[in-house]
Amino acid sequence: MNENFNFLVRKDITFLNFGSFGSCPKEIFSFYQDKQLELESQPVSFIVEEGIHQLNNARKSLAQYVNCHDDDLVFVTNPSYAINTIAKSLPLNIGDEVLSTNLEYGALIRTWSYYCDKKGAKFVQQSIPLPLSTVEEVVDAFFSGYNKNTKAIFISQITSSTALILPVAEICREAKKRGLLTIVDGAHVPAHLALNLRELKADIYTGACHKWMMAPKGSSFLFASKNVQEWIDPLLISWGFQTENPSSSRFIDHHQTAGTRDFSAFLTVPFCIDFMKRHDWEKVSRSNKEMTIEWANRLKDSFKFNSISPIDDTFLGQMFAIPIQTTDSLKLKEFLWEKFKIEIPVTQMENRNFIRFSIQAFNDWDDYAALETALIDLQKSEIIKFC
Numbered sequence: 001m002n003e004n005f006n007f008l009v010r011k012d013i014t015f016l017n018f019g020s021f022g023s024c025p026k027e028i029f030s031f032y033q034d035k036q037l038e039l040e041s042q043p044v045s046f047i048v049e050e051g052i053h054q055l056n057n058a059r060k061s062l063a064q065y066v067n068c069h070d071d072d073l074v075f076v077t078n079p080s081y082a083i084n085t086i087a088k089s090l091p092l093n094i095g096d097e098v099l100s101t102n103l104e105y106g107a108l109i110r111t112w113s114y115y116c117d118k119k120g121a122k123f124v125q126q127s128i129p130l131p132l133s134t135v136e137e138v139v140d141a142f143f144s145g146y147n148k149n150t151k152a153i154f155i156s157q158i159t160s161s162t163a164l165i166l167p168v169a170e171i172c173r174e175a176k177k178r179g180l181l182t183i184v185d186g187a188h189v190p191a192h193l194a195l196n197l198r199e200l201k202a203d204i205y206t207g208a209c210h211k212w213m214m215a216p217k218g219s220s221f222l223f224a225s226k227n228v229q230e231w232i233d234p235l236l237i238s239w240g241f242q243t244e245n246p247s248s249s250r251f252i253d254h255h256q257t258a259g260t261r262d263f264s265a266f267l268t269v270p271f272c273i274d275f276m277k278r279h280d281w282e283k284v285s286r287s288n289k290e291m292t293i294e295w296a297n298r299l300k301d302s303f304k305f306n307s308i309s310p311i312d313d314t315f316l317g318q319m320f321a322i323p324i325q326t327t328d329s330l331k332l333k334e335f336l337w338e339k340f341k342i343e344i345p346v347t348q349m350e351n352r353n354f355i356r357f358s359i360q361a362f363n364d365w366d367d368y369a370a371l372e373t374a375l376i377d378l379q380k381s382e383i384i385k386f387c
């Protein structure tokens with residue numbers, strides 16, 4: 001692991017799990033702590049006035065970064081919060097269906113299943129056959145789950161356990177032709193892939209700022225296009241609801257005020273955007289992607305597994321899922337940490353297991369060597385098999 005950009009993550013370990021939780025560079029974390037100090041030094045004026053002014057500016061800065069109107073985007077703590085807001089409010093009748101995939105994030109499968117059950121609707125997890133081969137095949141596979149009861153689609157732009165980039169632009173376009181509401185889980189997307197919400201034209205989009213944008217934990221956003229804002233209730237009713245001082249956006253009034261909370265992590269987002277600009281982050285990200293492909297190719301040559309997609313930028317960004325067989329994925333993750341000091345998730349999708357690595361600017365070929373050594377050891381001792 002190298003010292004590039006002064007990330008706070010421990011240097012005596014091999015950290016290959018930026019995808020689950022990012023780590024802040026020191027400069028960003030110091031800015032965050034300064035914001036917390038500012039809050040604590042005059043909590044009343046900060047929470048009621050100055051902080052709100054800064055929050056509105058932070059929202060404008062993020063809206064510009066993801067290219068949408070700043071009245072259509074609101075900070076939330078995490079994508080789960082955003083999707084719970086949507087799934088709870090979405091008007092669904094008995095028999096209606098929400099079309100999704102079998103590659104979605106576990107917490108959000110639970111969210112959709114819960115609210116669909118409650119409303120007598122159906123959450124459909126259409127199977128996307130692996131290995132992926134072409135964009136067209138993925139789009140076709142997805143819409144084979146469509147029928148006249150389908151009202152909305154919910155899909156990840158980058159999947160969690162399988163680390164695949166799904167063709168959401170094509171899928172949203174096709175969904176619109178069929179008159180469907182489009183809801184995209186872009187938790188992994190900001191600062192990982194270029195994100196342009198005006199071009200994507202999804203009705204609803206959530207992204208995490210605390211992953212690849214390197215913001216402190218608890219900073220994410222919910223975007224909703226004007227045509228859908230009307231029916232989205234706040235998950236938490238607070239002073240912004242039926243406010244005596246309405247702003248230009250009812251959506252912002254309803255969703256931005258959420259009781260007393262520390263919103264310093266949100267206020268750090270413009271600093272992260274500036275940090276990325278100053279350090280030419282597009283170039284950094286490009287080089288992380290190249291490294292991901294190089295590692296994946298080398299590992300495939302060494303261990304002869306069947307990759308779940310072509311190893312190129314069609315479906316891959318800065319993460320890669322190595323298909324393995326193991327009897328106990330939890331134990332395997334613990335073992336990788338205890339014996340090798342490698343932080344890496346062992347993910348599960350249906351009955352399949354993967355070891356998923358993520359590449360950030362601090363990763364280097366020493367990390368690769370550590371991972372390869374561990375995989376050789378695990379294979380020799382028959383704890384894992386590649387498949």
Ligand SMILES: Cc1ncc(COP(=O)(O)O)c(C=O)c1O
Pocket residue numbers: 019020078079080081104105107108156158159160185187188208
């Ligand atoms: C695809 C996907 N969606 C959503 C999330 C967000 O999870 P949370 O709301 O717990 O931050 C994650 C987290 O890793 C994810 O991988």
